[in-house]
Amino acid sequence: MEDILEKIVTTKRKKLLYQRHPSLTELADLFLNRTHQGENKFYQALNQNPGPNIIAEVKFASPSKGKLLERFTLRELVYRYQKAGACAISVVTEETFFRGYSEMVREVKECSTLPVLQKDFVIEESQIYQAAKLGADALLLIARILSLQRLKKFVELCQLLNITPLVEVHDESDIQKALQAEAPVIGINNRNLATFEVSIQNTIRLRKYLPKEKIVVSESGIVSFQDIELLLKQGVHNFLVGESLIKAEEPDNKLLELKGGVKIGTH
Numbered sequence: 001m002e003d004i005l006e007k008i009v010t011t012k013r014k015k016l017l018y019q020r021h022p023s024l025t026e027l028a029d030l031f032l033n034r035t036h037q038g039e040n041k042f043y044q045a046l047n048q049n050p051g052p053n054i055i056a057e058v059k060f061a062s063p064s065k066g067k068l069l070e071r072f073t074l075r076e077l078v079y080r081y082q083k084a085g086a087c088a089i090s091v092v093t094e095e096t097f098f099r100g101y102s103e104m105v106r107e108v109k110e111c112s113t114l115p116v117l118q119k120d121f122v123i124e125e126s127q128i129y130q131a132a133k134l135g136a137d138a139l140l141l142i143a144r145i146l147s148l149q150r151l152k153k154f155v156e157l158c159q160l161l162n163i164t165p166l167v168e169v170h171d172e173s174d175i176q177k178a179l180q181a182e183a184p185v186i187g188i189n190n191r192n193l194a195t196f197e198v199s200i201q202n203t204i205r206l207r208k209y210l211p212k213e214k215i216v217v218s219e220s221g222i223v224s225f226q227d228i229e230l231l232l233k234q235g236v237h238n239f240l241v242g243e244s245l246i247k248a249e250e251p252d253n254k255l256l257e258l259k260g261g262v263k264i265g266t267h
């Protein structure tokens, strides 16, 4: 049976057939621009703080939960995230299943000073050039949908363009790939993208296979400060949180709560 991840990738592949590829001059400009930007802001945001560092996500919908973002505009949500101390913003730009669009990256860059992680289903180089053009500071690369050879090449290309590649893993074989590809930042997804099962135990289990110096992000299914505390004890300081913030009555209060702070008054 075809799982949802395969379905998403098949749809993406079809869409990419119509994508315009950048010209050589455009590419040269892009490399020049990006390499003059100095240290990568996303990498710094994760690397310097003991945490908890929260990467707060904007996602309009998801295949498992349907519609998610209804009560706020993208800008309002980002404003609240920044005010409450998010270290970065994640945007899910996939169109068909998550109702996103690539310009989300530019919009967030315009209304906030935080680094932006673009989450999409990257299977071709052209998507990496597009992320650079939009101004993404980091880009998700899902180990399961890429061969080792491609993953390696994509990690390198991201770095040449001053984009931090966040390599997402869900099991032991993904971890092997991520390590072989020398991924600087590894995201352990607590959600199995094929079955939608979620468990933060997945971070605890897989963390053990990663050398101490790797930067680890625990992704998905984080709903309470207890979850965060449990993971901090395992040496994980970075967290990617979407649904529990987007669905909260007051996303900024929820973020403060996840950081272990007290709630602020309602607006």
Ligand SMILES: O=P(O)(O)OC[C@@H](O)[C@@H](O)c1c[nH]c2ccccc12
Pocket: 057, 059, 092, 119, 120, 140, 168, 189, 219, 220, 221, 222, 240, 241, 242, 243, 244
């Ligand atoms: O909404 P959650 O359960 O807090 O999860 C956020 C994020 O980890 C999730 O959206 C995600 C993880 N990997 C992805 C890959 C593509 C799209 C989305 C994702």
